[in-house]
Amino acid sequence: MGAVLVLAAVTLLAVAVLLARDEPAGDREFVVMGVAEAVLLVQLVLGLVLLNGTERDVSGVLFVSYLVGVALALPIGAFWSLAERSRAGTAVLGVATFTVVALELRLWAIWGGAGA
Amino acid sequence: MRDLSAGPGRVLVFVYGVFAVAATGRSLVQLGADADRAPVAYSLSLLAAVIYLVATTCLLLGGPRAWRFAVVACSVELAGVVLVGVLSYVVTDWFPDKTVWSHFGQGYGFLPLVLPFFGLAWLRATRPASHPTDG
DSSP: OHHHHHHHHHHHHHHHHHHHTTOOOOOHHHHHHHHHHHHHHEEEEEHHHHHHOOOOOOOHHHHHHHHHHHHHHHHHHHHHTTTSSSSSHHHHHHHHHHHHHHHHHHHHHHTTTOOO | OOTTTTTTHHHHHHHHHHHHHHHHHHHHHHHHHTTOHHHHHHHHHHHHHHHHHHHHHHHOOOOOHHHHHHHHHHHHHHHHHHHHHHHHHGGGGGGGGGGGGGGGGGGTTTTHHHHHHHHHHHHHTTTTTHHHOOO
């Protein structure tokens, strides 16, 4: 799902600009993250369906845990960030988005047959 | 004393939280799937997970007591990542599979090596006033 990475890149850029300007994240940023989250949820469902039908040697438990984990990172990060509308709160959004990128890359590797 | 989970601490809690979940998940999967393959490495994964959980919890709770526990957790974390990092290069037999702390956290962009320094620096900045060593 390249869409996830593109949306994550946009979010990371936006967060970097906000951090530099010391502005809190606004509606625009949260819309982008909302779209990213929607894509991640679609990915969760699609991933489960694909896992069921695949002939590949994919580690099931691992794959599902990453599918779920990657979908949880943004909502948790967003709530944690909204609790403190400061530069640090914005940085949390960046870290959360970065986590999504890292997990997404691992997810692809696992789909390709990598182990724990 | 500032709240442990405010300001930069907020970022720290999130990162520690991510690592707590990542290390716990990984060690459980590894120990559950084939514990015999690398018992030392996998047990260290679990230890790392516990340390991250303690650190996250202490930062969230705040207060002088949690502060002291957090210092211990971050120190153990630093010692652990250095020790395991060295061991993973020297005693390669023990580490047929990677863990959070092996090769100084290479698989995690060396973040596990950097994180305890940030943790300890933050704890230094938030040292409770009542602490005896406070000058």
